[in-house]
Amino acid sequence: MLWFANPANFLWLANRLIPWLAGISAAVLAVGLYLAFFVAPADYQQGETVRIMFIHVPAAWISMFCYGLMALAALGTLVWRHPLADAAQQAAAPLGAAFTFICLVTGSLWGKPMWGTWWVWDARLTSVLVLFIIYLGLIALWRTIEEPALAGRAAAILTLVGCVNLPIIKFSVDWWNTLHQPASVFRLGGPTIHPTMLWPLLIMALGATLLFLTLHLMATRNEILRRRLRRMSILAVQESRAAPRAEGARG
């Protein structure tokens, strides 16, 4: 684990893992989409509209998984001040925002024909919207503070504070009377979904997770290289300023 935490080792490993992960993600998603469209039956109540769930649920899962990953990275930034943790956290935020956006819009596209409305201020929908706003806030924070180390620490603190929203999202359907249905996959009594729909859903969730991990590795690699570029640019400016002074001292 410590070997992997070295940015140079991370780049070496990421360059080898990314093509394989990308290929496996594409294959798993292709199988998942085939099962979702050609094997899973139409729901007895939702009809064909249930097919939106095969992207809505994995997007919702990734939106929370990504935030959990960022919270772990935030601990790495604050406790060990590790540069890779900060880079990983910064790289994850736009991906988390994108998956949360997919979750919100696909949910809305499902809600209109099923509930008769695009949106309700129900606890689950509102808490996911708050998660999306937190992602946008974190992205803005990184762009506002120029010094990466300072921005990283501020973002880490905000990320950990925002963690309080994760259990609210998960348990909102139990704590409050919501229009959104209660948990049907990850619950104590086991899934309530028929296997003909559960398996395509799980395979799509696996494919989305692999896709997220691939994109996160690629984005973290970019972030490490961007920081390297910044250091080199600063060094080049310092050297160009020091050169005339050395000439003057010699003359």
Place this chain on the structure above:
Amino acid sequence: MSDHAGYIIAAYGLTIVVVLGMIAAIVIDRRRIERALARFPSRGTDTDNRP
């Protein structure tokens, strides 16, 4: 399909656009950084550092 085909197509279409957008943004960003790093040839700009 069904009366709700438009909602299903819109949901999958939007997802494809967002995912392809994420991939394109990351790939374009990588190319831009590597072009900038190439200006510093003598300082170990190899992006595939072996451990």
